[in-house]
Amino acid sequence: xxxxxxxxxxxSASVGDRVTITCRASQSxxxxxxxxxxxxxxxxxxxxxxxxxxxxxxxxxxSGSGSGTEFTLTISSLxxxxxxxxxxxxxxxxxxxxxxxxxxxxxx
Amino acid sequence: xxxxxxxxxxxVKPSETLSLTCTVSxxxxxxxxYYWGWIRQPPGKGLEWIGNVYYSGTTYYxxxxxxxxxxxxxxxxxxxxxxxxxxxAADTAVxxxxxxxxSGPYRDWGxxxxxxxSS
Numbered sequence: 001x002x003x004x005x006x007x008x009x010x011x012s013a014s015v016g017d018r019v020t021i022t023c024r025a026s027q028s029x030x031x032x033x034x035x036x037x038x039x040x041x042x043x044x045x046x047x048x049x050x051x052x053x054x055x056x057x058x059x060x061x062x063s064g065s066g067s068g069t070e071f072t073l074t075i076s077s078l079x080x081x082x083x084x085x086x087x088x089x090x091x092x093x094x095x096x097x098x099x100x101x102x103x104x105x106x107x108x
Numbered sequence: 109x110x111x112x113x114x115x116x117x118x119x120v121k122p123s124e125t126l127s128l129t130c131t132v133s134x135x136x137x138x139x140x141x142y143y144w145g146w147i148r149q150p151p152g153k154g155l156e157w158i159g160n161v162y163y164s165g166t167t168y169y170x171x172x173x174x175x176x177x178x179x180x181x182x183x184x185x186x187x188x189x190x191x192x193x194x195x196x197a198a199d200t201a202v203x204x205x206x207x208x209x210x211s212g213p214y215r216d217w218g219x220x221x222x223x224x225x226s227s
Contacts, residue, residue, distance in 0.1 A: 034213035036155075043219060044204075046213060049212050049213050087154065091208075095168045096168070096171065097145075097157040099154060100154070101154045
């Protein structure tokens with residue numbers, strides 16, 4: 001099974017800051033990596049798929065990068081609405097998908 | 109617009125079987141090039157992939173749950189279902205159904221339903 005290690009588990013930043021979240025895979029997932037945003041009581045929202053492709057309607061301040069085993073989600077200028085928990089998901093094979101543990105982003 | 113809605117008992121006794129159904133509207137499961145999945149989230153914790161099903165009935169399960177899980181599809185009702193047997197308190201979670209974006213991750217999600225395992 002592929003394990004996903006996400007870091008940090010929490011971060012606190014100010015409005016306008018550049019924020020980076022990392023996901024590391026225990027083995028290569030090529031570019032089959034997605035990022036989700038989840039707010040309390042609401043289903044996750046897809047932000048990025050195939051490592052770097054922005055889902056339609058997602059603000060351009062979000063971007064994804066990486067391949068193989070190391071991936072990042074970057075928020076270029078943190079906004080108050082970005083306060084949420086972010087999860088990565090590897091979907092390298094339909095036989096086994098794995099979520100990261102999540103990163104809670106708080107606004108200072 | 110595609111909509112997914114989970115339904116089923118909100119309370120299940122330990123050792124019994126948890127059964128949920130996801131009803132799809134605004135799109136057809138039959139002959140669609142998508143995988144349909146179940147995901148769960150224990151209160152205050154992260155997301156756990158349970159498994160995926162294709163309209164043909166092909167299924168894939170999380171290895172850690174495989175011995176207890178069955179996911180099936182009913183194209184005539186435009187529904188797919190989850191059964192998890194021998195439940196314990198550790199299976200208490202919000203259960204989501206979702207559809208992938210065709211060779212991609214889940215894009216469309218249901219609102220989720222809380223299932224509590226308790227006597």
